[in-house]
Amino acid sequence: MSRTILAVLLLVLGLGMAGFGKIGPVRAASYDGDIPTAAQSDRITSPDSWRAIRQGEAGYIGGQPVARGVLIQSEGEIWRNFRNGKLAVYAGWLLIGVSAAIAAFYFIRGKIMMEGGPSGTFILRFTKMERIGHWLTAGSFMVLAVTGLNILFGRWIIEPWLGKTLFSWITWAGKWLHNIAGFVFIVGLVMIFFLWARDNLWDRYDWGWIKGGGGLLKKGVHPPAAKFNFGQKTQFWMVILVGALVSSTGLNLLFPFTMGDIHAMQVMQLIHAALAVVMVLFILGHIYIGTVGMEGASTAVTTGYVDREWARTHHAVWVEEAEKGEPKAAE
Numbered sequence: 001m002s003r004t005i006l007a008v009l010l011l012v013l014g015l016g017m018a019g020f021g022k023i024g025p026v027r028a029a030s031y032d033g034d035i036p037t038a039a040q041s042d043r044i045t046s047p048d049s050w051r052a053i054r055q056g057e058a059g060y061i062g063g064q065p066v067a068r069g070v071l072i073q074s075e076g077e078i079w080r081n082f083r084n085g086k087l088a089v090y091a092g093w094l095l096i097g098v099s100a101a102i103a104a105f106y107f108i109r110g111k112i113m114m115e116g117g118p119s120g121t122f123i124l125r126f127t128k129m130e131r132i133g134h135w136l137t138a139g140s141f142m143v144l145a146v147t148g149l150n151i152l153f154g155r156w157i158i159e160p161w162l163g164k165t166l167f168s169w170i171t172w173a174g175k176w177l178h179n180i181a182g183f184v185f186i187v188g189l190v191m192i193f194f195l196w197a198r199d200n201l202w203d204r205y206d207w208g209w210i211k212g213g214g215g216l217l218k219k220g221v222h223p224p225a226a227k228f229n230f231g232q233k234t235q236f237w238m239v240i241l242v243g244a245l246v247s248s249t250g251l252n253l254l255f256p257f258t259m260g261d262i263h264a265m266q267v268m269q270l271i272h273a274a275l276a277v278v279m280v281l282f283i284l285g286h287i288y289i290g291t292v293g294m295e296g297a298s299t300a301v302t303t304g305y306v307d308r309e310w311a312r313t314h315h316a317v318w319v320e321e322a323e324k325g326e327p328k329a330a331e
Contacts, residue, residue: 079266091277098281102288112294114309122305136188143181147174189243199227206230227318246275
C-alpha cells in the first residue's frame with residue numbers, strides 16, 4: 001500500500017515538473033508577446049502615423065476632451081521661436097531706442113521750466129479720488145512692467161548675473177506679484193475711465209496744440225489747453241484701450257482654456273507681451289514729462305495741487321474755467 005502511494009506521488013510530481021517546464025515558459029512567452037515592440041507594430045513605426053502626430057492629430061482618451069489626446073502641439077515650437085526670437089529682439093531694440101531718444105531730448109531741449117518762475121500760489125488739479133485712481137493704475141503697472149520684462153528678458157540679462165537658483169526664486173515671486181497686480185491694474189483702469197473719460201474727448205484746442213508741437217519743441221510756445229491736452233488725451237486712450245486688451249489676454253492666461261484652446265492661448269500670450277511692451281514705451285515718455293522733463297508737474301499726482309503759473313502756462317483754458325468757480329475774496 002505504501003509503495004502504491006509513493007508511486008502515485010512520484011507520478012504527480014513528475015507530471016507537475018513536466019507541466020511547469022511546458023506551461024510556465026509558454027505562458028511567459030505568450031504574455032510578453034502581447035506587448036508589441038516598436039519593431040513589431042506597423043502603426044507605431046509608420047512614418048505616416050508619426051507625421052500625423054507631429055501635425056497635431058488627436059488620439060482618443062476615454063472621458064476626456066479631444067484636445068487632451070494631442071501628443072505633440074507643433075504650434076508650441078512656433079510660438080516659442082517667435083517669442084524668444086522676433087518679439088524679444090524687436091521689443092528690446094525699441095526699449096533701448098525710445099530710452100535713448102528721451103535722454104537725447106532731455107540734453108537737447110532741457111527741462112521745460114515755468115518761464116515766469118513759480119507764483120507761490122496753488123490750484124487743485126486732481127482730487128483725492130483721482131489721485132487714488134492714478135496711483136492704483138500707475139503703481140500696479142510699474143509692478144507688471146518690471147516683472148513682465150523680467151519674464152521676457154530676464155533669462156538672458158539677469159540670470160547670468162544672479163545665477164539660476166536666485167533668478168528662479170525672483171522670477172517665481174515676480175510671477176505671483178504679476179498675477180496679483182493685474183487685478184489691481186484692472187480696478188485702477190475702470191476708475192480712471194469713469195473719472196477722466198469725459199475730459200479726454202477731442203475739443204477745439206487740440207488742433208492748435210498739435211500745430212504748436214505741444215510747446216515741447218520750442219521755448220516760449222505754450223498752446224492753450226483744457227484740463228488735458230492732446231498729448232495727455234492720446235496717453236489716456238492708449239492706456240484705456242491697450243490696457244483693456246492686455247488685461248483680457250492676461251485673464252485668459254490666468255484662467256487657461258476659458259477663451260480658447262492651447263493654440264489660442266499661445267496667440268494671446270504673444271499679443272499680451274507685444275501690447276505690454278507698447279504700453280511701456282508710451283509710459284516711459286509719460287514718466288519723463290511728469291518728473292525730470294517738466295518743472296512743477298509731479299505735484300499734480302502727489303499733493304493734488306500745482307503752481308498757478310504752471311497751470312496757466314500749460315492749461316490756460318482749464319485755469320480760467322477753474323478760477324470762475326472759485327469763491328471770490330471779500331472786498
